[in-house]
Amino acid sequence: MLRVEGLQAGYGAAQVLFDVNLAVGPGEVVTLLGRNGMGKTTTVRAIMGLNPPRGGRVDFRGKLVSGLPPEGVARRGIGLVPEGRQVFPTLTVRENLVATAADRERAANPWTLARVFALFPRLKERAGQSARTLSGGEQQMLAIGRALMTNPHLLILDEATEGLAPVIRAEIWSTLAALKAEGQAILIIDKTLAALRRLADRHTVLEKGRTVWSGSGAELDRDSERVRAWIGV
């Protein structure tokens, strides 16, 4: 579904990604792991066309997407939950959700307000409140709900549980497990290895802008010392 090969990207004169390789198959949950500053967010930005790739290629559902503008990538069906949530603070919860809703005929069971509210009952309770009055965890749920409303073939989450209380994190992990059970493909950047080990099918480790390791959960267990050294946990 998503295939990233030899990806290079950067900011101005600074090259940050040198050789990123990763793949997400239909219905798969894949992680992108690595210490701070190794290029995880830049990889996501390059996939989305926010930082246009300078080398390598990104294919999505069999078509080249590197070179497309961000709205073109999003339209192909990649939904991003960016680092730092970035909900519209002055819009209500309901408005945030409908503002990005996309009519995708291809979705067999399209996301609706009712479905998002069933997934996150807290959002239903706060439907009329402006997003800025929500807690960090609720804003994160809203950011996920907003991405789902575009009916993405692939959902990308950048540090979705960072800075959240353990109980809220657990809630988000179980929501992602429920999405996976429905067949949603997900690429996750996070540092909570234990939760990721349970949830993900495969893992990818970045070190200084290069993919240095990738493998299944069982392979990660076998290689856990090496992987833990890379990701610093």
Ligand SMILES: Nc1ncnc2c1ncn2[C@@H]1O[C@H](COP(=O)(O)OP(=O)(O)OP(=O)(O)O)[C@@H](O)[C@H]1O
């Ligand atoms: N806007 C920017 N301009 C210049 N350099 C940047 C910019 N954003 C990030 N970088 C640099 O790119 C490198 C990779 O950053 P990136 O945010 O991709 O890392 P990361 O693995 O996502 O880390 P984190 O977990 O801290 O978000 C870092 O050295 C960072 O300083």
